[in-house]
Amino acid sequence: MHIIKSVGVLSVAKIMGLIYGCLGLIFIPFFLLIGLLGSLAGKQQSPFAGVIGLVLAFCLPIIYGVMGFIMGAIGAALYNLFAKWIGGIEVQVQSATFQQPVTSI
Numbered sequence: 001m002h003i004i005k006s007v008g009v010l011s012v013a014k015i016m017g018l019i020y021g022c023l024g025l026i027f028i029p030f031f032l033l034i035g036l037l038g039s040l041a042g043k044q045q046s047p048f049a050g051v052i053g054l055v056l057a058f059c060l061p062i063i064y065g066v067m068g069f070i071m072g073a074i075g076a077a078l079y080n081l082f083a084k085w086i087g088g089i090e091v092q093v094q095s096a097t098f099q100q101p102v103t104s105i
Contacts, residue, residue: 004088006080013073020068024061031057 035053083089
């Protein structure tokens with residue numbers, strides 16, 4: 001068993017920012033569809049409904065990425081703090097051994 005005593009705050013934050021940014025990209029078609037439906041639904045009540053959907057479709061992946069970076073940094077810092085108090089996560093690791101084939105002459 002190996003114990004993860006601490007993690008790099010910046011490295012976790014970068015990875016979480018990228019993951020959440022990619023998750024935000026998944027939602028682009030839904031926001032575009034909502035913007036299209038909003039522009040068709042009622043131009044008298046909200047003439048900018050379609051524009052708001054377009055803006056959200058392209059801004060939310062960036063916002064998700066930034067929030068993922070911030071939350072990843074906070075989460076990693078909290079993990080490091082809690083791991084000092086109660087110990088880290090126990091991980092069982094198996095190393096792969098490569099055997100070269102024996103050739104006879």
